């Protein structure tokens with residue numbers, strides 16, 4: 001993570017990494033979703049009023065890490081992608097983990113949005129937070145959103161309120177519902193292959209989708225080694241198929257703990273096993 005990226009993430013509470021995935025990787029994900037179209041469900045999270053409402057439910061895919069081979073493979077390869085290791089090390093410290101099962105948000109024109117949410121700094125939140133101390137950024141859960149189709153500003157999809165990870169006051173309801181001060185809400189433009197990293201403390205949500213083409217955003221959420229945000233997956237034990245993964249991928253699915261933890265190395269394939277618990 002270079003100095004410009006650190007400046008932008010610290011300032012805004014999110015960062016766009018252009019061309020994170022190459023064309024072949026984007027194609028592999030899109031092919032996997034097309035081959036498994038029958039697994040699409042309705043997102044249990046629904047819009048709750050204001051300008052986030054829309055006539056169509058958001059579509060969601062999940063469980064991709066255990067899809068039949070070869071469809072699960074690109075998703076497994078993304079767990080400890082070597083290009084992502086420096087971002088995760090810098091934002092979470094060494095020893096980060098998958099928070100819960102990755103999912104893909106999708107939907108065509110008319111798909112509803114989702115109310116803006118996020119912890120901010122208005123009160124101490126031990127699971128979704130942003131701190132800077134001793135020259136280091138540290139975050140609670142963060143979201144890596146990989147775009148599999150293009151998003152122009154105004155198309156809808158992910159929106160953020162830049163800088164709100166440091167906000168000290170409660171966000172007014174009418175802003176959360178995108179009814180008032182729309183000018184502070186940024187619908188992040190991005191291309192297929194880009195990665196947007198944002199902090200769960202940054203106010204964020206979904207603007208209803210207006211483009212003719214389908215939204216396709218793949219979300220991986222990571223937490224520091226001592227934390228698990230969302231219950232239900234990879235919280236207390238490894239999945240049955242863990243032996244099919246590389247050492248690094250296995251380390252990413254370890255439950256939260258610190259002592260004797262394998263730490264993903266820069267190559268994204270191997271792990272370091274430091275003797276100290278304070279690497």
Ligand SMILES: O=C(O)CCC(=O)C(=O)O
Pocket residue numbers: 105114143145157158159204205206207217219
């Ligand atoms: O990308 C989006 O539509 C918003 C995702 C979201 O709200 C979340 O990850 O908590």
